Amino acid sequence: MTSYPTLTIKQSAEKSVQRRHPWLFSNAVDRVKGAPRSGETVRVVTGKNEFCGFGAYSPSSQIRVRFLSFDPAEMITPEFFRKKLFQAIKKRGSLLSSPLPSVRIVNGESDGLPGLIVDRYADFLVCQFLSAGPEANKTEIVSCLAELCPVAGIYERSDSDVREKEGLPQTKGRLWGKEPGELIQIQEGELSFLVNVKTGHKTGFYLDQRDNRKRVSEYVKEKKVLNCFSYTGGFSLFALQGGADHVTSIDSSEEAVSMIEKNAALNQMPSSRMTTLQEDVFLALRKFRDWNERFDVIVLDPPKFASSGQMVQKAARGYKDINLLALKLLNEDGYLFTFSCSGHIPRSLFQKIVSDAALDAGRAAQITGHMTQAEDHPVSLNFPEGLYLKGLIIRVE
Numbered sequence: 001m002t003s004y005p006t007l008t009i010k011q012s013a014e015k016s017v018q019r020r021h022p023w024l025f026s027n028a029v030d031r032v033k034g035a036p037r038s039g040e041t042v043r044v045v046t047g048k049n050e051f052c053g054f055g056a057y058s059p060s061s062q063i064r065v066r067f068l069s070f071d072p073a074e075m076i077t078p079e080f081f082r083k084k085l086f087q088a089i090k091k092r093g094s095l096l097s098s099p100l101p102s103v104r105i106v107n108g109e110s111d112g113l114p115g116l117i118v119d120r121y122a123d124f125l126v127c128q129f130l131s132a133g134p135e136a137n138k139t140e141i142v143s144c145l146a147e148l149c150p151v152a153g154i155y156e157r158s159d160s161d162v163r164e165k166e167g168l169p170q171t172k173g174r175l176w177g178k179e180p181g182e183l184i185q186i187q188e189g190e191l192s193f194l195v196n197v198k199t200g201h202k203t204g205f206y207l208d209q210r211d212n213r214k215r216v217s218e219y220v221k222e223k224k225v226l227n228c229f230s231y232t233g234g235f236s237l238f239a240l241q242g243g244a245d246h247v248t249s250i251d252s253s254e255e256a257v258s259m260i261e262k263n264a265a266l267n268q269m270p271s272s273r274m275t276t277l278q279e280d281v282f283l284a285l286r287k288f289r290d291w292n293e294r295f296d297v298i299v300l301d302p303p304k305f306a307s308s309g310q311m312v313q314k315a316a317r318g319y320k321d322i323n324l325l326a327l328k329l330l331n332e333d334g335y336l337f338t339f340s341c342s343g344h345i346p347r348s349l350f351q352k353i354v355s356d357a358a359l360d361a362g363r364a365a366q367i368t369g370h371m372t373q374a375e376d377h378p379v380s381l382n383f384p385e386g387l388y389l390k391g392l393i394i395r396v397e
Helices: 011-018 078-091 093-097 132-136 138-148 161-166 207-217 234-241 254-266 281-290 309-329 347-361
Strands: 006-009 023-025 029-033 041-045 051-057 063-069 102-107 116-121 124-129 153-158 171-177 184-188 191-195 224-228 246-251 274-278 295-300 330-340 365-371 390-396
Touching: 006 011, 011 023, 011 051, 041 063, 051 132, 078 093, 078 102, 078 138, 093 102, 102 184, 102 207, 124 138, 132 138, 132 161, 138 153, 138 171, 191 234, 191 254, 207 234, 207 330, 207 365, 224 234, 224 281, 224 309, 234 246, 234 254, 234 295, 246 254, 246 281, 254 274, 281 309, 295 309, 309 330, 309 347, 330 365, 347 390
Parallel strands: 006 041, 124 153, 224 246, 224 295, 246 274, 295 330
Antiparallel strands: 006 029, 023 063, 041 051, 051 063, 102 116, 116 124, 153 171, 184 191, 330 390, 365 390
């Protein structure tokens, strides 16, 4: 049997481990026997030497251990990673049947592989190794992915600042097979999109909003739509497909705005029904307010405003500001689709922020629906932090 370094936890941490939460924080560690390297597997025990689990050790992170298994008989070998990856891919079976699939096939902790993200775009996989564990086992993981998922190539996008908390440098590049081209074409429903997996946000596309894009399309027939933080136009194109009279898309990135126009052309959307603006959303919304501009449907899908607990108060002000402005711009019986992808902003707080924004905007409004991440972004019941995407459908009177 493989011998692992042993980490003993404090009694105060035992309840969390018993609930099988995948994170063990540094202040829960009593002592470490041996000298585990970054990403090395450690055996976690209680002060009475009772087995807790096996996890990846991260000496630089506040999250000192990310659990991989709570089974004392399950060794963390290449076969372990193969089994976990096989299970994750199998769960996405129906979503992978598209001729040009765009699917998250590994969703970190909720798929039992903490710190590992794998997205499939057509014939390529794009991986993020965000913590010490998957980084240390990268070779085995890539080998298993190449075996289990027949694709042309595997590309790495581990250029997130999250890695700095793990003591890891940011990196990206080809891992296996072919180098992806500048743009990869994917399919979502009846629409096609071009994705830049090398420089785009996250791994190139917001796969987590798949179901919500379709939902928005059901509200827009013959409506005037405003899509804020539009990125490469996912919500915009679904709104046009849904029969919107006109869609205005705003993003601060020149590259993103250019991609909206490319995606519209790819789907033969008439340019007369769309306007793209490269501008700061906060400034643009104020201009629309000053010009007395009005819309029937507004989508607010901003980037993460709070990347840590210390940023929650500032983020709350930002969310309130954009929601207040959007609510003022809506026509009577208009709809606001508003989102937060900040994991540090709980659903209850986000709802309160939007409620306060409606009050200050002087608008009577109702919540008619809730939205969250797509099914290929599952949330383990033992890891509630995995439920990061929160959305509200607001009808304004």
